[in-house]
Amino acid sequence: MLQVIEGQGRGAAPPSLNAGLAARWLEAFLRDEICERRSIGRAVVGLSGGVDSAVTAFLCARALGPENVHAIRMPYAASNPSSLSDARSVVEALGIVERTIEITAAVDGYLQFEPDADARRRGNVMARVRMLILFDQSAKLDALPVGTGNKTERLLGYFTWHADDTPPVNPLGDLFKTQVWELARYLGVPQALVDKAPSADLEADQTDEGDLGITYARADAILAQSLVGYSDAQLIERGFAADDVRLVRRRVEGTHWKRHLPTTAMLTNTAINEFYLRPVDF
Amino acid sequence: MEPLGSEGPGARPFDLAIVQTKPRKGRYGENLDALREVFAQIGERPTDLVVLPEAALTGYFLEGAVYELALAADNFATDLARAWCGVNGGRAVDIACGFYENFEGTYYNSAVYLHVEGTAAHVLHVHRKLFLPTYGVFDEERFLSRGRRLQTFETRLGRAAMLICEDIWHSIVPTVAAVKGARLLIVPSAAPGRGVESGDELASVVRWRSILQSTAAEHGVYIVYAGLAGFEGGKGMTGSSCVVDPWGGIVVAAPLLGAFVLRAQIDPREIDLARATLPLLGDLRAVLPDLLLDEELPIPRGGRDAAGH
Structure with missing residues (x-):
């Protein structure tokens, strides 16, 4: 009898990452986009206490130098206190510039006129106020806002449209959440941030995976193969749970609009981004 | 245009420089000025051939x-020649460089090969990219027309061909170039x-x-790859620009992303040795007609392809 060697299928594992290679690539991206193309040299990052903004701050510090990275902590009265202390641990680890700006007065100043606003609406207002502050700090500090959204939340539509996704450059937007964790471990992000359950922290006891109804590991594995073009039936054949596949498919297909600019009525042969086509860096 | 050495074109080692450019988007004049400085640096050492990437400027x-940015090949060649002569006087050099070409209102992704002598630019060849990637992140054929011919051309350094980026991903293209006598494949890329x-x-x-x-090892050719x-x-x-020798070995390679000048010496005698050791190209020449004349190939014959369309 000869020894039989079995071929390995792709399986149901989430996508892997060479974190060192990705870090070098993203540092070069930040230097090119911020320093060379825009001649700015400074970045401003909203530091939430979560792993995405922590990794973004680490990358910016490596690319630009810690003295050129301004971290803004923007807690609301109901925010989990641990978010603030976790963000502080990133500032201390990197030696970046930090400022804390409470958003409670700004958020409640509006919401006093909308006492019936539910948690979703209140969360949206918080996200939009944070982005307002980030852009104003950008103008004040002559620093470019750097986005922190990852590929998983972009694909699942798990972000506030034209709030979280507005910064002009984003180093993490083509990395799945599980890859961001890999990158965080490589960069030396404080362990507590890597280990804790991800949360938008817009409501008490909120977690991303609770909101989404699926773990990031399962969602990322499905997304990675789905984007290549494998059908739902093929994914189920490969061992994914049918409910998970359907959930991911529904979220992606229901949120294409969130990954685009507003829909503009076309009336002429020179419609912007339809006929009149210029690259963003032209 | 005298061949290097007395033995004829392509017989003697020559010195090559690859300029891995990192242009400012759309700023042709500014990028040309920057190239002039690089030409001055290159001119400090003997250099027979300078190769630049696709859309290099x-x-x-x-x-x-x-x-707005496409140029007639002659005008682009003149700009390159002036940039060289402005800092290196009348020293002769050959330059191969990728650019967007405006040929009487038709637009191509092209590469020009010119010989500069005195202050004159002699255009020896213009290659128009055959395979325009139009999928995923690429959208070339929305804006550009396909080239339709693959030609080799004689230089004082030997017979060469230029293949732009995806051209060389189709193995038939370098194969045809090699069969048509190319010993040096110049590959501007982005x-x-x-x-x-x-x-x-x-x-x-x-x-x-x-x-x-x-590819280099299969056909016994030097490949000069200049990456944007x-x-x-x-x-x-x-x-990631590089020079690959006819054995398939990397002679020199640039790191990722940044602007660099790479230098290498090309020794055409290596081509003959490699081909004698592994005579795949000679074997191919013998069998290629049988392969290409196979009637089962879906090649249009008499104006129709094999499916009758």
Whole structure:
């Protein structure tokens, strides 16, 4: 009898990452986009206490130098206190510039006129106020806002449209959440941030995976193969749970609009981004 | 245009420089000024041939702005020659460089090969990219027309062919060039990097290297690969320029992303040795007619393809 060697299928594992290679690539991206193309040299990052903004701050510090990275902590009265202390641990680890700006007065100043606003609406207002502050700090500090959204939340539509996704450059937007964790471990992000359950922290006891109804590991594995073009039936054949596949498919297909600019009525042969086509860096 | 050495074109070693450019998007004049400084640096040492990437002085992703930046080949060659002569006087050199070409209102992704002597630019060849990637991140055929011919051409350094980027991914293209006598394949390229899942290098760079090395070794040719560098709207052009010898070995290679000058000496005698050791090209010449004349191939005959369309 000869020894039989079995071929390995792709399986149901989430996508892997060479974190060192990705870090070098993203540092070069930040230097090119911020320093060379825009001649700015400074970045401003909203530091939430979560792993995405922590990794973004680490990358910016490596690319630009810690003295050129301004971290803004923007807690609301109901925010989990641990978010603030976790963000502080990133500032201390990197030696970046930090400022804390409470958003409670700004958020409640509006919401006093909308006492019936539910948690979703209140969360949206918080996200939009944070982005307002980030852009104003950008103008004040002559620093470019750097986005922190990852590929998983972009694909699942798990972000506030034209709030979280507005910064002009984003180093993490083509990395799945599980890859961001890999990158965080490589960069030396404080362990507590890597280990804790991800949360938008817009409501008490909120977690991303609770909101989404699926773990990031399962969602990322499905997304990675789905984007290549494998059908739902093929994914189920490969061992994914049918409910998970359907959930991911529904979220992606229901949120294409969130990954685009507003829909503009076309009336002429020179419609912007339809006929009149210029690259963003032209 | 005298051949180097007394034995005829392509008989003597020559000195090559690759300029891995990192242009400012759309700023042709500014990029040409920067190139002049690099030419001065290169001119400090004997240099017979300078090779630059695809879209070397404009950037690659231009979308509709390609119509504003495309140039007639003669005008582009004159600009290159003036840039060289402005800092190196009348010293002769050959230059190969990728650019967007405006040929009487038809637009191509092209590469020009010119010989500069005195202050004159002699255009020896213009290659128009055959395979315009129009999928995924690429959108070339929305804006550009396909080239239709693959020609080899004689230089004082030997017979050469230019293949732009995806041209060399189709193995039939370098094969035809080699069969038509090319000993030097010049490959200007603009390759957006991707693939960070595993391995020590980007998956796209590994794939490129593999193609270049296997192509060089199969046909016994030198390949000079000049890669554009720098980020364009989030897409990082890998650079990774290199020279591959006729054995498939890497002579010199640039790192990812940045602007660099690479130098190497090309020794045409290596080509003869490699081909004598592994005579695949000679074997191919014998069998190629049988392969190409096979009636089962879907090649249009008499105006129709094999399916009768």
